[in-house]
Each structure stands twice: as C-alpha cells, then as structure tokens.
Amino acid sequence: MASPLRVLVTGAAGQIGYSLVLQIAKGDVFGKETPIVLVLLDIPPMAAVLEGVQFELTDCALANLTGVEAVTNEKDAFTNIDYAFLVGAMPRKEGMERKDLLAANVRIFKSQGAALAEFAKPTTKVIVVGNPANTNAFICAKxxxxxxxxxxxxxxxxxxxxxxxxxxAIKSGVTVGNVKNVIIWGNHSSTQFPDVSHAKVNKNGSEVDAVSAVGDSAWLQSGFISVRGVTVQKRGAVIIERRKLSSAMSAAKAACDHIHDWYKGTPAGSFVSMAVPSDGSYGIPEGLIFSFPVTISNGEWKIVQGLELNDFAKEKIAVTTKELLEERDEALAACGESKQ
Incomplete structure (x- = not known):
C-alpha cells in the first residue's frame, strides 16, 4: 500500500466538518484506493465532540482510512500534511455582515498561515472554506x-x-450532469458573478450553448443571479433564513469536488470555478484571490484564457473586484500591515 495522504480538516467538530470528514474518508475525494490519515482540528472546548467524531470514523470501518487523529493545537494539526481543508472559522449567523466575519477571522488565518509555514510540507495544498473565504485564503497564503x-x-x-x-439544469430541463463550464467570477459573496455565457448543455443528445438551452436571457441577467438569493448570489443567506443554520451539506460536497478535481484533474473540454491567486488575467490585480474558470492537469490549475466578456460581465466583475480589494486592505490593516 502506498504511503497514506495526511489530510487536515479544521473545524472538524462543526457542521461542515462533520459532513466533510466521511466524504473524504470513504474515498469521494482521493479515490477509494488511496490510503488516508485524517487529522481533525478544533478548539480545546470542542475536544470531547472531536473525539466523538473520531470514534464514529473508526466505527465506519473504512479499508482505506489508516488513521484518525483528533488534535486541538496547530503544531500537531499541520505537521507533515499533504492537504488542508481550512473550514474552522467564526461562523456566519443570520444578520451578520461580511466585515464582521473578516475582522473575527483574520487572526485565525494569520496564525494558520504561520503554522503551515512552520510545520507543513512545502507541497501542501490548501482550500479555505471559512468565510470570507477569498480574503482568508489571501491572508493565510501571505x-x-x-x-x-x-x-x-x-x-x-x-x-x-x-x-x-x-x-x-433545472431551467433547461436536464440533469446537472449535462451542464458544464458555468463560471463564478470573483468573490464568494453576494457580489460574485455567475456567468453562463460560455457554458454548454447536453440536451436531447446534442450539446448547445446554455443561453439557448435556458431560453430566457432576461432571467439569466436577473433572477438567475439574484432574486432574494433563491438562485445563486445570496443562496447561502436564504438557507440560513430557512434552516437557521448554514448550508453545511452542500458546502462539504463542494469542498470535496474542489479538491477532487485538483487531485484528479478536469475532463477534456471542461473547466471549473476556483478562487486562486490572480496572475493578472482578465485585468484582475495580481495576487488577489479571485474566482476564475480553471482547467487542472497533474495537480496544477491553469486559468482559462481568451474568453470574451461583454459589457454586462465586465461591469459585474468590476464590482466584485472592488469588494475584494477593499476586503484585502481591511484584512491587511487588521494584521498591522500596510495596504498594497
């Protein structure tokens, strides 16, 4: 058997963590043939809950799960890990503004960035799930x-x-497996721009552009983006309103999808949305953690180039870029750093 991957999940005693760890452990991310050691981190007051999660994972009797470690300090958590799911953060609650989240979480992700530098492998790959995710990732990377x-x-x-x-898929009358190349530009926030202008839908055996498949351009520029958040931009807020809890199940699934594709690669002709450091593509300031369409091969992502953007798209992208720049500067100030 190959050496196991050491995979860290922070906030592992929380809602998203509880949904996430089983998906990782049973092979949804790295494959059922890949041995895994799961490292579960949470704060000391959650130690007993964390131990309960550890016991449950053991009781699942998964052949590829070679170890489960429940820890409450960063040194034990980050030492020699291969992948990190940084989920633990101050939770978003009903009525909470993103700026409140940002101020509370800067300290956490600054500390975890330093711990990664001190204890983790230089090849470690990190996904930040805790909000505001883009800016937390920027601080952690710094x-x-x-x-x-x-x-x-x-x-x-x-x-x-x-x-x-x-x-x-719903609007086109197909299952979601028949939809590809949707793009999320920008921030994981209500300013994000969901873009289907380059998406494709397999409908009745033929691949057509998503705009034609949907057949409602007005909806794509309004209701699809945000009607009380029922569709995309503010969907998380609506789920909190309905459940009184955040969208843990779908967030855990998405985190698994993200790392699965980073590990396994994207199919030919397909791209996915991933917030990564900008290289200046599409005029986005270099270094900003910004969601782009990417393809992935051999564990390396590459921003899709040459996509045409109309004036509507450029306007939406400008709004989310402005928000990310403001968040970045707020976060740097909270760390005692000067603005860039």
Missing part, C-alpha cells in the same frame, strides 16, 4: 509565504459553481 507557494492556496467558489450549474 503568512505561509517562503515555505508554501501562493498557487497552493485556493478558496472555495465551487459551492456557487454547483448552485449555478443546478439552476441552469
């Missing part, structure tokens, strides 16, 4: 710099990608 390259840090916009794909 404080891991010198050990782990910035391109090994990403933030999850796959949940938004999945939401958008599902809505296109």
């Amino acid at each position: 404080y891991a710099a010198g050990k782990i390259p910035a391109r090994n840090f990403s933030a999850m916009t796959r949940l938004d990608h999945n939401r958008a794909s599902a809505q296109v």
